Amino acid sequence: MGIEGVGARVARKEDKRFITGAGRYVDDMVVPGMKHAAFVRSPHAHAQIRNIDVTKAQAMPGVIGVLTGKELKADGIGNLICGWMIHSKDGSPMKMGAWSPLAFDRVRYVGDAVVVVVAETKGQARDAAEAVDISYEELKAVVDAPKALERSAPQIHTEADGNLIFDWELGDSTATNAAIKAAAHITRMKIVNNRLVPNAMEPRAALGHYDKAEDHYTCWTTSQNPHLARLVMSAFYNVAPENKLRVIAPDVGGGFGSKIYIYPEEIICLWASKKTGVPVKWVADRTESFLTDAHGRDHVSTVEMAFDKDNRITGLKVDTIANLGAYMSLFSSCVPTYLYATLLSGQYDIPAIHANVRAVYTNTAPVDAYRGAGRPEATYLLERTMETAARELGVSPAELRRKNFITAFPHQTPVIMNYDAGDYAASLDAAMTAADYAGFAQRKADAANRGKLRGIGMSCYIEACGLAPSAAVGSLGAGVGLWESAEVRVNAAGTIEVLTGSHSHGQGHETTFAQLVNQRFGVSIDSVSIVHGDTDKVQMGMGTYGSRSGAVGMSAVAKALDKVEAKAKKIAAHLLEADEGDIVIENGALKVAGTDRQVPWFQMALAAYTAHNLPSGMEPGLKETSFYDPSNFTFPAGCYVCEVEIDPDTGVTEIVQFVAADDFGNIINPMIVEGQVHGGIAQGIGQALLEGTRYDASGQLLTASYMDYTMPRADDLPSFKVSTSNTPCPGNPLGIKGCGEAGAIGSPPAVINAITDAIGITDIAMPASPSTVWAAIRGTKH
Amino acid sequence: MSEISLTVNGKRVSGAAEDRTLLVHFLRENLGLTGTHVGCDTSQCGACVIHVDGKAVKSCTMLAVQASGSSVVTIEGLADGADLHPMQAAFKEHHGLQCGFCTPGMIMAATDMIGRHPEGLDEATVRAELEGNICRCTGYHNIVKAILAASETMSSKGKVRQAA
Numbered sequence: 001m002g003i004e005g006v007g008a009r010v011a012r013k014e015d016k017r018f019i020t021g022a023g024r025y026v027d028d029m030v031v032p033g034m035k036h037a038a039f040v041r042s043p044h045a046h047a048q049i050r051n052i053d054v055t056k057a058q059a060m061p062g063v064i065g066v067l068t069g070k071e072l073k074a075d076g077i078g079n080l081i082c083g084w085m086i087h088s089k090d091g092s093p094m095k096m097g098a099w100s101p102l103a104f105d106r107v108r109y110v111g112d113a114v115v116v117v118v119a120e121t122k123g124q125a126r127d128a129a130e131a132v133d134i135s136y137e138e139l140k141a142v143v144d145a146p147k148a149l150e151r152s153a154p155q156i157h158t159e160a161d162g163n164l165i166f167d168w169e170l171g172d173s174t175a176t177n178a179a180i181k182a183a184a185h186i187t188r189m190k191i192v193n194n195r196l197v198p199n200a201m202e203p204r205a206a207l208g209h210y211d212k213a214e215d216h217y218t219c220w221t222t223s224q225n226p227h228l229a230r231l232v233m234s235a236f237y238n239v240a241p242e243n244k245l246r247v248i249a250p251d252v253g254g255g256f257g258s259k260i261y262i263y264p265e266e267i268i269c270l271w272a273s274k275k276t277g278v279p280v281k282w283v284a285d286r287t288e289s290f291l292t293d294a295h296g297r298d299h300v301s302t303v304e305m306a307f308d309k310d311n312r313i314t315g316l317k318v319d320t321i322a323n324l325g326a327y328m329s330l331f332s333s334c335v336p337t338y339l340y341a342t343l344l345s346g347q348y349d350i351p352a353i354h355a356n357v358r359a360v361y362t363n364t365a366p367v368d369a370y371r372g373a374g375r376p377e378a379t380y381l382l383e384r385t386m387e388t389a390a391r392e393l394g395v396s397p398a399e400l401r402r403k404n405f406i407t408a409f410p411h412q413t414p415v416i417m418n419y420d421a422g423d424y425a426a427s428l429d430a431a432m433t434a435a436d437y438a439g440f441a442q443r444k445a446d447a448a449n450r451g452k453l454r455g456i457g458m459s460c461y462i463e464a465c466g467l468a469p470s471a472a473v474g475s476l477g478a479g480v481g482l483w484e485s486a487e488v489r490v491n492a493a494g495t496i497e498v499l500t501g502s503h504s505h506g507q508g509h510e511t512t513f514a515q516l517v518n519q520r521f522g523v524s525i526d527s528v529s530i531v532h533g534d535t536d537k538v539q540m541g542m543g544t545y546g547s548r549s550g551a552v553g554m555s556a557v558a559k560a561l562d563k564v565e566a567k568a569k570k571i572a573a574h575l576l577e578a579d580e581g582d583i584v585i586e587n588g589a590l591k592v593a594g595t596d597r598q599v600p601w602f603q604m605a606l607a608a609y610t611a612h613n614l615p616s617g618m619e620p621g622l623k624e625t626s627f628y629d630p631s632n633f634t635f636p637a638g639c640y641v642c643e644v645e646i647d648p649d650t651g652v653t654e655i656v657q658f659v660a661a662d663d664f665g666n667i668i669n670p671m672i673v674e675g676q677v678h679g680g681i682a683q684g685i686g687q688a689l690l691e692g693t694r695y696d697a698s699g700q701l702l703t704a705s706y707m708d709y710t711m712p713r714a715d716d717l718p719s720f721k722v723s724t725s726n727t728p729c730p731g732n733p734l735g736i737k738g739c740g741e742a743g744a745i746g747s748p749p750a751v752i753n754a755i756t757d758a759i760g761i762t763d764i765a766m767p768a769s770p771s772t773v774w775a776a777i778r779g780t781k782h
Numbered sequence: 783m784s785e786i787s788l789t790v791n792g793k794r795v796s797g798a799a800e801d802r803t804l805l806v807h808f809l810r811e812n813l814g815l816t817g818t819h820v821g822c823d824t825s826q827c828g829a830c831v832i833h834v835d836g837k838a839v840k841s842c843t844m845l846a847v848q849a850s851g852s853s854v855v856t857i858e859g860l861a862d863g864a865d866l867h868p869m870q871a872a873f874k875e876h877h878g879l880q881c882g883f884c885t886p887g888m889i890m891a892a893t894d895m896i897g898r899h900p901e902g903l904d905e906a907t908v909r910a911e912l913e914g915n916i917c918r919c920t921g922y923h924n925i926v927k928a929i930l931a932a933s934e935t936m937s938s939k940g941k942v943r944q945a946a
């Protein structure tokens with residue numbers, strides 16, 4: 001490892017612009033003639049639109065256009081789709097209801113877009129939006145997923161009878177039922193995974209610009225995957241053909257999944273720009289973000305875990321109802337299925353598993369992948385159940401886990417996944433040592449003397465990252481392939497540009513991707529530029545989510561670097577009149593191994609472009625491309641320990657220590673990896689302690705601002721103790737597993753296990769807010 | 783519409799703004815100072831923190847006209863030419879930012895915090911003081927570390943200056 005190479009704690013190149021206020025986010029973009037959009041949104045959770053009157057709004061000062069769903073439809077703009085086909089167990093395809101970017105007949109959740117107003121200023125657009133007169137006939141709404149399945153529930157989409165989108169299963173129900181029947185002990189639980197609002201700090205925004213002269217569109221958007229946005233807007237929403245549509249995702253202020261999807265607003269800004277003849281910018285305010293960003297989680301499950309007389313797990317049966325909200329968002333269907341049930345084996349050797357998942361429509365914001373996506377739900381269910389089982393069986397939670405760990409690899413689970421490598425006992429030991437698990441009893445006694453309830457909880461998670469082998473996901477219903485592309489351009493003077501389909505919105509790719517190049521060629525990271533986020537520059541890519549940029553995106557870069565290296569060595573061998581096989585790259589030069597004959601990197605690059613003296617038949621130039629398709633998922637895993645102290649008088653939970661021991665495979669930049677874990681843990685603790693998304697029975701979102709939705713703040717959290725062990729991933733050239741979601745996956749069950757341990761109860765609802773904890777201590781219902 | 787004039791990052795500026803225009807919008811839209819961000823509608827996220835007459839202020843919570851006659855410093859005016867302010871340097875050094883969206887507000891709030899605590903800072907104080915700034919990326923761990931480190935640097939610099 002050099003000072004800038006793989007494994008080095010290099011400070012980030014991209015920081016300079018962010019710490020000086022020079023970042024360029026979508027809302028910072030200004031194009032000549034740009035005007036502003038405001039949306040009129042449904043105030044009702046479920047209603048028939050009777051009439052839309054825009055005459056008054058059209059006459060307001062500064063108004064350029066007031067546009068409705070009827071016009072959008074007339075122009076042939078398509079409905080939004082879900083791109084992952086799931087079949088129910090009876091073989092029928094999922095029931096996808098129509099989602100028009102602008103509702104014209106019926107609205108299905110509070111925040112559904114109905115009319116867009118374009119005006120000179122944002123203020124004028126908002127004023128005019130208030131003057132749009134829409135008459136609605138209110139319908140009964142349902143927000144709770146199990147209730148939406150009841151016969152009396154209102155029907156939300158004609159396409160989905162009884163609001164059931166699919167009724168899907170995975171695993172062997174006969175074997176699982178037999179295991180439960182023969183069990184020496186069964187642990188049964190009802191598990192609720194609370195709905196969360198992702199809350200990237202940068203609100204979603206879009207700027208659409210139609211260039212009449214070129215008949216060409218440009219869209220600046222807050223996206224984690226601009227190429228996918230272009231593909232979907234072009235192929236399915238009929239906005240413009242791909243060659244007439246450029247999508248740019250510049251600096252993006254966090255995503256966490258919520259900026260994967262293509263939302264109505266970016267489509268509408270593009271369409272409205274053509275309609276009105278001016279560039280149109282829209283920026284969500286925070287309440288709009290709460291109402292309309294895709295939410296996360298929202299599962300209600302029952303679980304039965306069977307044990308034999310030696311406390312080995314013999315079977316696991318899970319029944320889950322997943323709330324997908326009012327419309328099926330782009331990847332919504334794969335979250336509670338292939339990203340969830342496939343991880344139900346956790347770190348454990350479980351011979352029989354069966355999961356049944358019903359996905360339902362409700363009159364709430366669409367639900368899709370949020371940091372972890374399905375895997376946090378699986379981990380929470382499993383790790384809460386393990387903890388409860390240990391308590392019921394009267395054994396140590398650590399030892400029950402250890403006894404059931406998978407120890408031989410590769411390991412085929414009964415739910416599709418084939419784990420390639422791991423060392424779960426190593427993470428467990430590391431976490432217990434770091435947490436001084438052995439000293440807990442003393443700390444608990446000390447706390448009791450101070451009148452405090454102290455508890456400890458752990459969670460052993462596994463996730464599947466590195467999404468994903470294209471053929472495998474294709475066979476499971478994915479509408480796209482999940483490879484990644486890279487292009488490495490060596491310039492004539494030796495500096496390098498790496499074009500990648502991955503997108504950085506906080507992950508630090510401009511640094512880590514350059515570290516990879518430094519490792520290979522010895523070129524300083526300042527001489528390497530990472531280009532991403534623009535469909536005109538990078539030909540194609542699948543973007544950043546599912547902790548895939550290291551394992552998949554960087555693997556593509558590594559493959560392209562291989563090709564560059566091969567050609568560079570050929571050129572150097574020719575210049576040095578040596579054998580190609582004898583050339584090594586060291587300290588920024590190509591050398592004949594074992595001699596002092598060398599050609600500096602830049603001189604080799606120059607030779608590639610002057611082409612005065614190249615091996616015969618070789619094309620000039622030095623630029624290589626690679627499309628990398630992973631051969632398997634990667635399986636990061638780890639163990640988290642949380643210790644809490646609760647004030648029984650107030651119900652306030654203090655996290656007194658939080659330990660994370662993760663196995664991420666090889667690591668490019670430990671500083672950045674730790675940062676990812678910190679952020680993930682904060683989100684996980686937020687889910688466990690603070691963040692509750694509440695709709696009232698009529699479908700009004702009660703938590704639609706930071707006044708009502710509790711975001712984790714600095715004084716809610718401790719400093720974290722994080723460490724990594726690094727079992728290299730055998731499935732990709734860099735041995736990387738991925739680290740972006742682990743924190744959010746592993747932490748919620750650790751926190752709740754600690755709280756229930758402190759109070760001495762079986763379960764408590766998330767978020768375990770002070771009032772919920774206070775009520776639990778008193779044994780009263782909150 | 784009102785005419786307003788103020789000093790921003792050491793320069794006299796003036797312009798017309800609607801009475802309802804927030805200071806943050808005036809800075810971003812009229813002056814093109816887009817380093818100051820808007821992350822919420824309820825004065826809670828702190829992405830918009832700037833200094834007005836030497837005090838940290840949420841610029842989404844002040845009308846542009848109220849700032850007329852004031853002296854404003856934004857994130858763009860914090861560095862001394864090419865030299866980063868110690869707080870900016872500490873955020874980079876300790877990885878106190880990921881997506882960077884909360885960062886300008888964090889840095890402006892943090893420099894103000896140090897000014898208000900001449901006795902020095904500890905972790906509990908920094909965490910309590912950051913109550914008005916939300917970050918979704920970092921879990922605050924490295925932000926706290928960066929602020930404590932900058933506080934050290936700034937006070938040792940101060941001591942050196944005093945000694946000289």
Ligand code: FES
Binds near residue numbers: 822826830
């Ligand atoms: S934008 Fe000012 S506090 Fe959020």
Ligand code: FES
Binds near residue numbers: 878883884916919
């Ligand atoms: S760095 Fe992204 S919100 Fe703080």
